[in-house]
Amino acid sequence: MSNATKLIHSIPVDPLTGSISVPIYQTSTFVQEAPGENKGYDYARSNNPTRAALEKVIAELEGGQAASAFASGLAAIDAVVKLLQSGDEILAVDDIYGGAFRLFTHIYAKFGITVNYVDTTQVVNVIDAITPRTKLIWLETPTNPTLKISDIEAIARIAKQHGALLCVDNTFASPALQQPIKLGADLVVHSATKYLGGHSDLIAGIVVAKTEELGAQIKFIQNASGAILSPNDSWLVIRGVETLYLRVKEHSRNAQLVAEYLQTHPAVDKVYYPGLKSHHNHDIAARQQSGFGGIVTFNLKEDTAEAAREVVCSTAYFKLAESLGGVKSLLCHPATMTHKSIPAETRRAAGVTDSLIRLSVGLEDAGDLIGDITQALDRLSGVVARQVEAEAVGQL
Ligand SMILES: *Cc1c(COP(=O)(O)O)cnc(C)c1O
Secondary structure (H helix, E strand, O other): OOHHHHHHHOOOOOOOOOOOOOOOOOOOEOOOOEOOEOOOOOEOOOOOHHHHHHHHHHHHHHOOOEEEEEOOHHHHHHHHHOOOOOOOEEEEEOOOOHHHHHHHHHHHHHHOOEEEEEOOOOHHHHHHHOOOOEEEEEEEOOOOOOOOOOOHHHHHHHHHHOOOEEEEEOOOOOOOOOOHHHHOOOEEEEEOOOOOOOOOOOOOEEEEEOOHHHHHHHHHHHHHHOOEOOHHHHHHHHHHHOOHHHHHHHHHHHHHHHHHHHOOOOOEEEEEOOOOOOOOOHHHHHHHOOOOOOEEEEEEOOOOHHHHHHHHOOOOOOEEOOOOOOOOOEEEOOOOOOOOOOOHHHHHHOOOOOOOEEEEOOOOOHHHHHHHHHHHHHHHHHHHHHHHHHHHHHHO
8 A cells, every 4th residue: 555545544544423524522531431441541641532533644654652742742752851860961953943952952952961062974973972871862954954965874883882862853754755764763853843744734744653551650640730732733644634735745846946046146155955956965865754744944155144134025925934844935033933942153153054945836836936035135236236236435
């Protein structure tokens, strides 16, 4: 059976009524026949049939044994960190999602969990940095926003040798393009807000575990801490995920065209897209992903926040907003938006320069999107030309 068929038919038909859409069980509790005797559900924080249907679908998509759906991607990340204890260390990708950095640095540091940020695109850096205290390796691949690629299979082997867990934030690739558990990861997290939901209409997170045992530990943490996904939002993610393969294929096709075009524009300096031959780790991406995704990042020859501002405020179809992965194209300026909580030096060292712009290429027509970005960039060339002219006049 193909993955697309498997996905659509892993969403169950309701056994009670035959409803082809998963029912939304909007309830807090479940009536019991006798104390402790129930139909598998007792209280809706612990479990809910709508949420359970979503968890089963995502576990299957990722090739894991169990999944837990959370109120946000960060709540999912938080649950994974709660597997650790004081004195443990996380070895994390340096180009990490800003919210994960904030959680690790400003919350978990207080509880004695330390983080060592490493450029994981070079496997040797992971080998050099791992210590007996390293209990969790945290990868994002591709990363946000410079789309760095790390070799999941190689790093999974190192994690195993050292008795550390490997967790991969698979938000950018989605299981339609990459299945980290099949490459050796122990855990996968998602901001389901992005491609899994796919329509920019909810906030949600998922943790998928390779084993039943790890899945049960995450479930325990979820029930103990309480950051569950509501039945309504669980239903919306199920609804979104039905078209995951279709959407991600088209996002990737559009993004490849936009990336190739950007390389030719005179105002653009570097273009980051794993589908470009020029990408630093294109070979690894081509090996571990079945497509390159919908995110394209680039910076400008004029590497200033002002120049980037001019561009991000001038597009019509690309809407200026944080987030990504929806049908509508979005763009953002990481240095002043998603990555503003990261200190400037750390941010620049990770490649997030002042003019860096991130595109979430949506499902509009690729020609329209390229036209939109062209007129915004051309405006910038106009600004530069005017400045040069003004300076020349001033010198006269
Ligand atoms: C958005 C995002 C998150 C956080 O998810 P929320 O749903 O916003 O809490 C985590 N990781 C990555 C890579 C993201 O893009």
